[in-house]
Amino acid sequence: MRHAILIGALLAASGLVAQDMPRYRWENFTTAQGLPDNRVYSVCVDGDRVWAGTDNGLALYEKGRWKVFTPADGLAHRAVLYVALDKRTHDLWIATMGGLSRYSAGRFDTFTQLNSGLANDVVYGVAVQGDFVWAATAAGGSRLNTRTGEWSLYNERNTPMYEIWTYNVTAAPDKVYYAVWGGGVLEYDVKTDHWKDYNDPDGETEIVLHKDEGLIHEITTSVSYVNQILWVATYFGASRYDGRNWRNFLDKDSGLPSNFLNQVKTIDGTKTWFSTDKGLAYFDGENWATYRPALDTHAPEMLVRDAAGKVTRVAVDTAPAYHYTFGVDFQGDDLWVATAKGVSHGIRIKTGDSK
Secondary structure: OHHHHHHHHHHHHHHHHHHHOOEEEEEEEOHHHOOOOOOEEEEEEEOOEEEEEEOOEEEEEEOOEEEEEOHHHOOOOOOEEEEEEOOOOOOEEEEEOOEEEEEEOOEEEEEOOOOOOOOOOOEEEEEEEOOEEEEEEOOEEEEEEOOOOOEEEEOOOOOOOOOOOEEEEEEOOOEEEEEEEOOEEEEEEOOOOEEEEEOOOOOOOOOOOOOOOOOOOOEEEEEEEEOOEEEEEEOOEEEEEOOOOEEEEOOOOOOOOOOOEEEEEEOOOOOEEEEEOOEEEEEOOOOEEEEEEOOOOOOEEEEEEOOOOOEEEEOOOOOOOOOOEEEEEEEOOEEEEEEOOEEEEEEEEOOOOOO
16 A cells, blocks of 8 residues: 555656646747758757847847858858857857857957967857857867957967867856767866866776766866856767866766757856757756657657656656757747757646646
């Protein structure tokens, strides 16, 4: 009898968890709606406007329509890998395969190896930190002082970086973090002007020997730092670091749909989103949710995994455009998602609304 009561309580708790996880009505955009390409690497929200970096140009969604910008308009390169917003000026910084572009007051300015201190023309990521703009390139990191125009270059000569392929960067007032592809994570402390690196302590390329003793893997793809909590995405799982302790996550013991992560983005250090090759995942600190078209039937699917490991399938009518996701950004309670088959807008469903 007690066993039955316990089972019933667990099932009820799982139902409550599933009900409390955020649900969305998804609308999807492709070339049919005006995107220049369906392969979308980055999305960036600027109030009512949404920017999308695609394989064939930069797109702006405003007042229900898409507008496209290409190299003919002054963009550095057609392949836009990342987009970041200066929230003070609303200037847009655009990482491309052919340089770093700034879109300001209706015009593009482009920085390359030939006309600036940019480390390399292949720019994977960009972040704004007050008057500084940080770029992650194929040959190290670069920093532009937008007030003075001065550039600083960071590579194996002046940092602990032993690989120079920087893949992503995130900046806060106190710290800057680089995801170094094959070289772990690089940390810059603003106060001390000091660099430090974090690496996989077991040195294994395919397996995790020591679960929570350090960074889960050297092949890092994304970093997100909010409220002094660092999240790291890799091709072999995710890591969370609070300045003292590491906690690592794998698909076999968490709600991650895959260990292959393209981006991690945390809202407050706890509520965190993961863009993977098998769906978009959300973690609230205890429970997980995955949003995607089902991998087998392609029908809309939402899966919730509670803290005890129980997985519940939530009935939904819509899903993101594709399971292969590159990035996410937030528009109030709504989501915008970059996928390999278009841009997806997740409109938050309030409790009590229909699905």
